[in-house]
Amino acid sequence: MPAASALHKFAASFSDEPRGPLSSEVQQLGEFLHVPVGEIAKFHSSEKPLIVFVASGAVKLTAQVGLDREQIIAFGFREEMIAWSENSRVPYELQALTACKIVGCSLAELAKTLTKDEYCAERLIAQLLSALEDSRERLVLLGRMTAQERVASFLLDLTERIAAVRNGIAVLDLPMSRREIADSLGLTIETVSRQLSQLREHGILQTNGRSELVILNLDQLCRLTSRSK
Amino acid sequence: MPAASALHKFAASFSDEPRGPLSSEVQQLGEFLHVPVGEIAKFHSSEKPLIVFVASGAVKLTAQVGLDREQIIAFGFREEMIAWSENSRVPYELQALTACKIVGCSLAELAKTLTKDEYCAERLIAQLLSALEDSRERLVLLGRMTAQERVASFLLDLTERIAAVRNGIAVLDLPMSRREIADSLGLTIETVSRQLSQLREHGILQTNGRSELVILNLDQLCRLTSRSK
DNA sequence: AAATTCAATTGATCGAGATCAATGAACGAA
DNA sequence: TTCGTTCATTGATCTCGATCAATTGAATTT
Numbered sequence: 001m002p003a004a005s006a007l008h009k010f011a012a013s014f015s016d017e018p019r020g021p022l023s024s025e026v027q028q029l030g031e032f033l034h035v036p037v038g039e040i041a042k043f044h045s046s047e048k049p050l051i052v053f054v055a056s057g058a059v060k061l062t063a064q065v066g067l068d069r070e071q072i073i074a075f076g077f078r079e080e081m082i083a084w085s086e087n088s089r090v091p092y093e094l095q096a097l098t099a100c101k102i103v104g105c106s107l108a109e110l111a112k113t114l115t116k117d118e119y120c121a122e123r124l125i126a127q128l129l130s131a132l133e134d135s136r137e138r139l140v141l142l143g144r145m146t147a148q149e150r151v152a153s154f155l156l157d158l159t160e161r162i163a164a165v166r167n168g169i170a171v172l173d174l175p176m177s178r179r180e181i182a183d184s185l186g187l188t189i190e191t192v193s194r195q196l197s198q199l200r201e202h203g204i205l206q207t208n209g210r211s212e213l214v215i216l217n218l219d220q221l222c223r224l225t226s227r228s229k
Numbered sequence: 230m231p232a233a234s235a236l237h238k239f240a241a242s243f244s245d246e247p248r249g250p251l252s253s254e255v256q257q258l259g260e261f262l263h264v265p266v267g268e269i270a271k272f273h274s275s276e277k278p279l280i281v282f283v284a285s286g287a288v289k290l291t292a293q294v295g296l297d298r299e300q301i302i303a304f305g306f307r308e309e310m311i312a313w314s315e316n317s318r319v320p321y322e323l324q325a326l327t328a329c330k331i332v333g334c335s336l337a338e339l340a341k342t343l344t345k346d347e348y349c350a351e352r353l354i355a356q357l358l359s360a361l362e363d364s365r366e367r368l369v370l371l372g373r374m375t376a377q378e379r380v381a382s383f384l385l386d387l388t389e390r391i392a393a394v395r396n397g398i399a400v401l402d403l404p405m406s407r408r409e410i411a412d413s414l415g416l417t418i419e420t421v422s423r424q425l426s427q428l429r430e431h432g433i434l435q436t437n438g439r440s441e442l443v444i445l446n447l448d449q450l451c452r453l454t455s456r457s458k
Numbered sequence: 459a460a461a462t463t464c465a466a467t468t469g470a471t472c473g474a475g476a477t478c479a480a481t482g483a484a485c486g487a488a
Numbered sequence: 489t490t491c492g493t494t495c496a497t498t499g500a501t502c503t504c505g506a507t508c509a510a511t512t513g514a515a516t517t518t
Contacts, residue, residue, distance in 0.1 A: 016392045063365070063368070065369055069373045070373070071372040071373045073365050073368055073369075084361075084365075085358055088362055089366065090365070090366055107354070111354070114350055125350070125353060125354060125357065128354065128357040128358060128361060129312075129314055131361055132312070132357060132360055132361050132364060133286060133314060135365055136292065136364055137317065137319055138368055139292070139300060139302055139364060139371060140319055142368060142371035142372045142373045142415065143300040143412075143414075144294045144298045144415060145294070146474080146475095147474075177496090178495075178496060178497095183257035186371065188476060188495075189474075189495090190475085190476075190496090190497080191475055192292075193497055193498080194475090196495085196497090197498080205338075209483090210484060210485080210495070226295050227408055358461080406465070406466090407466060417506075417507080418465090418467095418505080419466095419468085419505085419506075420465055420505055420506075421466095422466060422468080423505090425466095426467070438513095439465065439466070439513095439514065439515080
């Protein structure tokens with residue numbers, strides 16, 4: 001979801017002098033990490049809650065359910081931020097979808113600068129509110145949408161975040177597998193695959209190899225979503 | 230979910246001088262509203278995002294999907310806080326489950342006091358982080374749990390929040406209908422009803438009338454949940 | 459207390475998506 | 489390139505929860 005735009009809108013709404021996102025503070029204070037594909041990000045300062053800035057690459061925040069079930073809470077792409085706490089019933093993990101560079105900072109650490117820079121607090125609040133918003137949108141998706149609506153929503157979300165769009169055609173280079181899409185949408189790989197095939201048959205999209213995906217008809221995809229815009 | 234406890238834990242974690250929750254600030258600055266059963270809370274200051282303190286009664290935060298589908302994002306009970314923004318794709322509404330007294334305050338308004346009281350910012354951040362945590366726990370529930378696990382989790386959550394517990398027996402006075410339970414868990418009324426009947430047959434709980442519910446075996450209910458604790 | 463109404467339960471059947479199973483296509487390694 | 493492995497697709501079948509349909513029961517009104 002459009003984390004950046006929502007952030008700016010809110011930040012601007014209660015500050016005459018809007019600033020950029022929190023990335024600069026996090027990068028200054030935080031611990032820099034290079035995580036290879038598939039590895040789990042382990043920060044030395046294991047203080048929780050954490051906020052992470054994804055400098056490059058892509059990550060997933062996952063929750064383990066029992067032994068064999070996984071729910072992906074959020075994806076984090078280049079230039080995005082992702083925050084979570086670990087003092088919860090659910091064990092969360094931040095895992096690299098692709099080799100990536102990330103900077104992590106404990107909120108406790110960040111909070112120390114809150115007194116020095118008043119705008120920092122506002123931007124952190126905007127950031128958390130944006131994450132809350134994203135999470136709640138996904139509650140609607142998981143609780144009340146069909147497989148088709150979920151996949152369509154997912155693709156539109158990705159389009160807004162990482163696609164190259166030119167005259168209504170979006171080109172996506174998926175950093176995640178079908179399993180990860182499924183674990184994000186509360187479905188199985190087979191269902192995701194079938195939904196993609198169906199969209200292909202309807203001429204809405206094309207696929208090249210495993211990861212390239214071209215959306216030919218964004219409007220039609222949007223209509224399958226069952227939300228205004 | 231235990232919003233209050235998580236809040237305190239975090240607030241204490243980065244402040245030598247932990248304070249209470251935000252309710253005092255919200256009550257000072259905010260708009261007081263008495264909402265009758267079933268009515269939607271409408272604040273005069275329609276500035277979004279909002280944060281609401283539930284002084285008495287119970288509310289639900291809902292998201293409408295299309296025309297006939299509804300997903301309940303969160304319940305808010307006595308002494309709890311609930312925050313949301315409305316500049317989103319999804320139309321949210323705060324509706325009274327029972328007659329209730331609530332105090333609503335725009336975050337923009339609240340942010341003005343952030344400079345005066347540095348701890349206010351920290352508590353707001355803790356509050357939002359707690360809400361984020363709750364929302365993400367529900368992602369796991371909606372994405373990867375069976376009907377039985379959902380209902381069990383729901384009952385345990387309610388137990389922590391509004392039950393009178395004495396020697397391992399919890400008495401609940403449900404402020405919501407079966408439909409509202411269903412709309413919160415991504416199920417239908419029939420499925421919720423059947424799950425409750427099954428728990429009754431297993432001697433885990435009793436029901437008296439529509440709204441009273443007695444949980445006789447919390448341990449066993451916990452075991453149906455598929456999460457450590 | 460009887461009547462009315464609406465919510466909850468229970469039963470019967472259906473279907474979307476899960477599961478099981480096989481095939482086919484990408485991608486990496488030698 | 490070819491082999492081998494892994495991932496994605498497609499097909500067949502099953503199952504959990506949805507849907508449709510009564511029935512029961514609780515709360516409210518008269």
